[in-house]
Amino acid sequence: MTLSPDSIHETVREYYGERARNSDSCCGPSAGCNNDLYDASLISELPADVSSFTLGCGDPITLASLRPGETVLDLGSGGGLDCFLAARYVGPTGRAIGVDMTPEMLAKANAIAQRLNVTNVEFRKGYLENLPVEDASVDVVISNCVINLSPDKPQVFREIFRALKPGGRVAVSDIVTNGQLPDAVQKSMEAWGACIAGALDVNDYVRGLREAGFTHVRVQPKGDTDSALASLPIGVPFSAAVTATKPKTGEVVAEAEETIITLSAAGGGESRQTATEQLMSRVAEVTSIDGGYELVLKGEPVETRALAEAFIAKEASCCSALHFDLENSADGVRVRLTGGSAAKGCC
Numbered sequence: 001m002t003l004s005p006d007s008i009h010e011t012v013r014e015y016y017g018e019r020a021r022n023s024d025s026c027c028g029p030s031a032g033c034n035n036d037l038y039d040a041s042l043i044s045e046l047p048a049d050v051s052s053f054t055l056g057c058g059d060p061i062t063l064a065s066l067r068p069g070e071t072v073l074d075l076g077s078g079g080g081l082d083c084f085l086a087a088r089y090v091g092p093t094g095r096a097i098g099v100d101m102t103p104e105m106l107a108k109a110n111a112i113a114q115r116l117n118v119t120n121v122e123f124r125k126g127y128l129e130n131l132p133v134e135d136a137s138v139d140v141v142i143s144n145c146v147i148n149l150s151p152d153k154p155q156v157f158r159e160i161f162r163a164l165k166p167g168g169r170v171a172v173s174d175i176v177t178n179g180q181l182p183d184a185v186q187k188s189m190e191a192w193g194a195c196i197a198g199a200l201d202v203n204d205y206v207r208g209l210r211e212a213g214f215t216h217v218r219v220q221p222k223g224d225t226d227s228a229l230a231s232l233p234i235g236v237p238f239s240a241a242v243t244a245t246k247p248k249t250g251e252v253v254a255e256a257e258e259t260i261i262t263l264s265a266a267g268g269g270e271s272r273q274t275a276t277e278q279l280m281s282r283v284a285e286v287t288s289i290d291g292g293y294e295l296v297l298k299g300e301p302v303e304t305r306a307l308a309e310a311f312i313a314k315e316a317s318c319c320s321a322l323h324f325d326l327e328n329s330a331d332g333v334r335v336r337l338t339g340g341s342a343a344k345g346c347c
């Protein structure tokens with residue numbers, strides 16, 4: 001099957017149109033848990049149905065460090081949660097503009113804006129590949145789990161660059177891989193909609209941003225699980241925080257400052273890292289299976305299983321894109337990673 005740009009847009013639009021119609025979110029009551037992508041203090045003042053409607057994979061708002069008066073552009077704004085959060089930080093002298101191609105998402109976001117009486121937020125219909133904004137009109141571009149869905153990422157990076165003012169910045173949560181995805185996954189339309197098949201390798205992500213003109217490009221896994229997935233010797237999707245800057249006119253940036261890819265997680269105490277590292281050092285084999293991946297962990301079975309169970313219990317979340325299953329076998333402890341919230345249609 002050939003995945004043409006139009007067929008990808010069409011599939012993705014249908015996929016998210018359905019999610020909007022059914023208020024089918026990854027986190028929150030409909031998923032049977034809380035939205036744990038954001039710090040509770042960030043979302044607690046919004047009505048529960050608004051704060052729980054996320055199809056994102058991170059928290060671009062905290063990453064963006066927004067300031068009063070700034071103009072923020074949210075790519076693939078969905079139900080609008082990040083725009084409503086951004087609007088508070090930028091205040092009455094700033095504004096948040098959400099862009100989305102799916103009419104049902106725009107209708108949902110507009111209905112919420114009206115209900116909350118938010119006046120510094122606007123939702124525009126459009127494509128990431130052809131953003132409906134003026135050149136050099138935006139201070140910050142944010143996005144939550146959307147760029148991976150685009151069939152033409154170099155064009156998206158060029159459009160972000162065009163829309164930003166000199167000195168403007170990018171703060172994006174997205175699904176990426178460290179290594180190529182298995183062929184079968186790349187070709188699956190369903191996996192594309194679930195933010196997996198379109199995920200770029202981190203190095204290609206960075207290269208794409210650099211080629212568009214960005215400097216200070218940084219990529220870091222969102223958390224401990226993501227960092228563990230990034231360390232596997234096969235392309236597995238994980239959530240990352242991506243930041244970059246459009247240079248000011250005439251600005252020269254030292255080469256060492258230009259790009260940093262860190263595959264260990266942000267924050268996280270020493271003991272957490274040690275537990276993850278211990279677990280990852282036991283991975284003897286990784287293969288792709290139908291709907292995901294299988295890892296074989298070597299080592300003393302009881303201890304290895306306990307290590308894996310502790311890791312999964314700590315990291316498993318309804319907002320996570322992966323579901324974990326454990327099984328003892330003759331050749332070691334087998335861990336199956338399959339689409340968890342991705343299977344529910346979440347990123």
Ligand SMILES: C[S@@+](CC[C@H](N)C(=O)[O-])C[C@H]1O[C@@H](n2cnc3c(N)ncnc32)[C@H](O)[C@@H]1O
Nearest residue numbers: 016054055056076077078100101102127128144
């Ligand atoms: C995974 S959802 C994320 C929504 C929102 N950012 C959030 O965190 O809940 C992806 C959203 O991006 C929109 N989208 C996907 N590809 C797009 C494209 N190429 N142009 C415009 N919108 C797109 C979809 O319609 C959908 O609303």
